[in-house]
Amino acid sequence: MRAGPAPGRARRSTTQEVADVRTLVGWHIEMEFEEDGDRTKAAAMVRLADGTEVRAHGYSTRHRSDSPQLRVGEEVAGARALNDLAMQLLTKAHDEIKSTVRAPDYPLM
Numbered sequence: 001m002r003a004g005p006a007p008g009r010a011r012r013s014t015t016q017e018v019a020d021v022r023t024l025v026g027w028h029i030e031m032e033f034e035e036d037g038d039r040t041k042a043a044a045m046v047r048l049a050d051g052t053e054v055r056a057h058g059y060s061t062r063h064r065s066d067s068p069q070l071r072v073g074e075e076v077a078g079a080r081a082l083n084d085l086a087m088q089l090l091t092k093a094h095d096e097i098k099s100t101v102r103a104p105d106y107p108l109m
Contacts, residue, residue, distance in 0.1 A: 025049050031081070033074050038062040040073035042081040046089075054092070056084035 027046050034041045042058040058080025060073045 029082070029085070031078055033077065035070060035073070038064070040070070040077040042074065042077035044078070044081040044085045046085060052092075054085060054088050056081045056088060058082070058084060 027048070030045045032043045034043075038061055040060045040062075042060075043055065044058070045053055045055045047053050058077045060076035060080070062068065062073055
């Protein structure tokens with residue numbers, strides 16, 4: 001069994017090889033944080049390939065007995081904002097599927 005073309009012969013492209021070519025899309029998520037005493041607010045935004053902007057927010061509050069660690073507040077608020085963003089994206093995808101397919105409606109999450 002040969003793994004490739006014979007020596008000196010060019011490899012021919014097959015329909016399957018052409019179909020395997022994929023276009024990659026990248027997303028950049030912007031995160032901003034605002035500290036106000038014991039409260040941290042995170043805002044997340046992603047711009048999709050179709051130009052849609054999806055925005056989400058998350059909050060955290062430091063308990064008065066906890067030591068002040070701004071990074072922890074940012075991580076909790078940021079995680080909550082990203083979770084909200086994920087849920088919005090799932091809802092958007094679900095709605096788009098529902099609008100184009102006449103099939104039983106199953107939740108994506």
